[in-house]
Amino acid sequence: DVKVTQSSRYLVKRTGEKVFLECVQDMDHENMFWYRQDPGLGLRLIYFSYDVKMKEKGDIPEGYSVSREKKERFSLILESASTNQTSMYLCASSPLDEKLFFGSGTQLSVL
Amino acid sequence: RKEVEQDPGPFNVPEGATVAFNCTYSNSASQSFFWYRQDCRKEPKLLMSVYSSGNEDGRFTAQLNRASQYISLLIRDSKLSDSATYLCVVTGGSSASKIIFGSGTRLSIRP
Numbered sequence: 385d386v387k388v389t390q391s392s393r394y395l396v397k398r399t400g401e402k403v404f405l406e407c408v409q410d411m412d413h414e415n416m417f418w419y420r421q422d423p424g425l426g427l428r429l430i431y432f433s434y435d436v437k438m439k440e441k442g443d444i445p446e447g448y449s450v451s452r453e454k455k456e457r458f459s460l461i462l463e464s465a466s467t468n469q470t471s472m473y474l475c476a477s478s479p480l481d482e483k484l485f486f487g488s489g490t491q492l493s494v495l
Numbered sequence: 496r497k498e499v500e501q502d503p504g505p506f507n508v509p510e511g512a513t514v515a516f517n518c519t520y521s522n523s524a525s526q527s528f529f530w531y532r533q534d535c536r537k538e539p540k541l542l543m544s545v546y547s548s549g550n551e552d553g554r555f556t557a558q559l560n561r562a563s564q565y566i567s568l569l570i571r572d573s574k575l576s577d578s579a580t581y582l583c584v585v586t587g588g589s590s591a592s593k594i595i596f597g598s599g600t601r602l603s604i605r606p
Binding site: 417424425426427429474482483484485486487488489 | 527529531537538539540541544582584586594596597598599
C-alpha cells in the first residue's frame with residue numbers, strides 16, 4: 385500500500401512564525417502536491433513538484449514556499465504565518481497516471 | 496463558472512436506497528476522471544476511475560458523458576458506511592496542476 389506521511393496531525397502556531405510542514409512518500413512517485421482544504425472552498429492547490437528540485441506554483445502560492453531536495457520528501461513552508469493560513473493542509477503523491485494518494489492531513493491553527 | 500461543479504448536498508437517503516450524483520466540467524479537453532471519497536476529518540481516498548465506456552465496482556457505477564461534459568456516480572443498496580463526501584476530479588492531462596477537484600457532495604445515509 386502507498387504510504388504518504390505528514391509529520392503532524394495538529395499544529396498551533398503564532399502569527400509571524402515560520403512553519404514547516406513535512407511530507408514523505410514511500411512509493412517512488414514522481415509527482416508530489418500540497419493542497420489546502422477549507423469549508424466551502426474545496427481543495428486548492430498551493431504548489432506541486434514533478435521531480436527533485438523542481439516545483440511549480442498552483443492556484444494559491446502566495447505566502448508559501450516549498451522544497452524538494454529528495455524524491456520522497458516534499459516540504460511546505462509558511463514564511464510568516466498569518467491567521468488566514470489556518471486550514472487543513474493535505475499532501476499528496478502521484479505516479480504518472482494522475483491518481484492521487486493523500487497523507488492524513490495537518491490541521492494548522494495560526495493564532 | 497467553476498471548472499468542476501458538484502451539487503454540495505447534503506443528500507439524506509435511507510439505507511438500501513439508490514443515490515446518484517453528477518459532476519459537470521467546463522474544459523472539453525479534459526482527459527481523465529475520478530471519484531474520491533472523503534470521510535469527516537480524513538483525507539480523500541480514490542474510490543474509482545471513470546472510463547468512457549462506464550465502469551462498475553460492486554455497488555458503485557461510474558459513467559462519463561463527454562458530449563454533455565459530466566460524470567456521474569451511482570450507489571446502489573446504500574449502506575450506513577457510505578456516508579461521506581464524494582469528490583469529483585477532472586484532469587487536463589498535460590500538467591499536474593490541471594488536476595481539478597470539485598467541492599464535493601455530502602451524502603448521509605440514515606438507518
